[in-house]
Amino acid sequence: MSEKKNRKKNSDGGTDSNSWMVTFSDLSTLLLTFFVLLLSMASMDDLTLKSLFHTFTSSCGVMTFKEMGEIYRPKETLIDGLYDRLRDSLVVKKEEQSDITAEDGVLELRLKDASGAVVIQDLEDGFKIVFGQEVLFESGSAQIKPQMLPVLERVGKFMRTARYQVYVDGHTDNVPIRSRAFASNEALSLARAYGIIRYFVKEEKVSARYLALGGYGAMKPVASNDQPSGRAKNRRVELIFKNQTYF
Numbered sequence: 001m002s003e004k005k006n007r008k009k010n011s012d013g014g015t016d017s018n019s020w021m022v023t024f025s026d027l028s029t030l031l032l033t034f035f036v037l038l039l040s041m042a043s044m045d046d047l048t049l050k051s052l053f054h055t056f057t058s059s060c061g062v063m064t065f066k067e068m069g070e071i072y073r074p075k076e077t078l079i080d081g082l083y084d085r086l087r088d089s090l091v092v093k094k095e096e097q098s099d100i101t102a103e104d105g106v107l108e109l110r111l112k113d114a115s116g117a118v119v120i121q122d123l124e125d126g127f128k129i130v131f132g133q134e135v136l137f138e139s140g141s142a143q144i145k146p147q148m149l150p151v152l153e154r155v156g157k158f159m160r161t162a163r164y165q166v167y168v169d170g171h172t173d174n175v176p177i178r179s180r181a182f183a184s185n186e187a188l189s190l191a192r193a194y195g196i197i198r199y200f201v202k203e204e205k206v207s208a209r210y211l212a213l214g215g216y217g218a219m220k221p222v223a224s225n226d227q228p229s230g231r232a233k234n235r236r237v238e239l240i241f242k243n244q245t246y247f
Contacts, residue, residue: 118151126164126241129155133172133235140179142191144199152196155239156204164241167212168193171238173231174218190215192237210244 119130133139136148144152159166170189182188193213200206223230 123240126243128238128240131237131239132232133237134232136196136237137192140177140182140188142182142188142195144195149199152199153204156200156206159200159206159210160204162241163210163244165210165212165244167214167238167240167242168196169214169216169220169238169240171220171222171234171236172217173234174221174225175231184217186215186217186219188215189217196237196239 117130117132118135121128121130136144138145170191170193172185172189174185177185177188179188182191190213193215197208197211197213200211201208218225218234221230221234222236223233225231225234
């Protein structure tokens with residue numbers, strides 16, 4: 001009789017002592033799924049994860065793997081564009097143009113009325129513009145030729161828009177200078193580099209933060225000083241543009 005009462009009590013709404021197993025089974029399934037997901041994600045590389053989350057980045061805009069930093073145009077594009085602008089400034093009259101060559105990544109422009117040259121050369125971490133002394137200065141002088149100011153103006157505009165650290169380095173040949181204004185070739189080369197930087201800062205409003213100068217005299221020749229042609233190549237000013245990745 002008592003057994004029938006117990007069965008009746010259970011069937012009338014009593015608590016089943018085994019009902020907790022349902023909740024435990026759900027929890028076990030969730031934990032198993034969670035650990036399987038962790039294991040699968042641990043074996044993925046960054047590229048796989050980026051592909052996996054691409055849907056989220058394009059839909060809700062919350063998860064993102066975008067790279068931070070400046071986007072630069074290819075160096076070849078910058079050099080070609082700057083070269084065209086320099087050529088337009090230098091070659092005032094068509095008949096003044098002597099020859100233009102492009103070999104081994106070097107773009108070179110020579111003028112009939114100048115024994116020097118302007119060379120734009122691609123570097124591993126940027127590029128450089130090399131001005132022959134006769135293009136920018138008179139012999140023994142640090143005064144920029146007035147006809148070259150339009151060229152420097154275009155370079156200055158380029159420097160304001162492109163993010164580079166620019167090194168202005170002056171160089172001479174090994175012939176000792178005979179001048180009251182300059183005690184040595186090093187002093188002359190430094191004065192020339194300073195004059196160019198001063199022009200960029202004062203006239204073209206280029207930030208001095210991105211400029212540096214050096215005067216090396218005859219210490220860094222690019223050709224032999226035994227011949228006049230070699231000495232002419234050594235008398236130069238270099239504008240070295242270095243990429244800056246932290247901008």
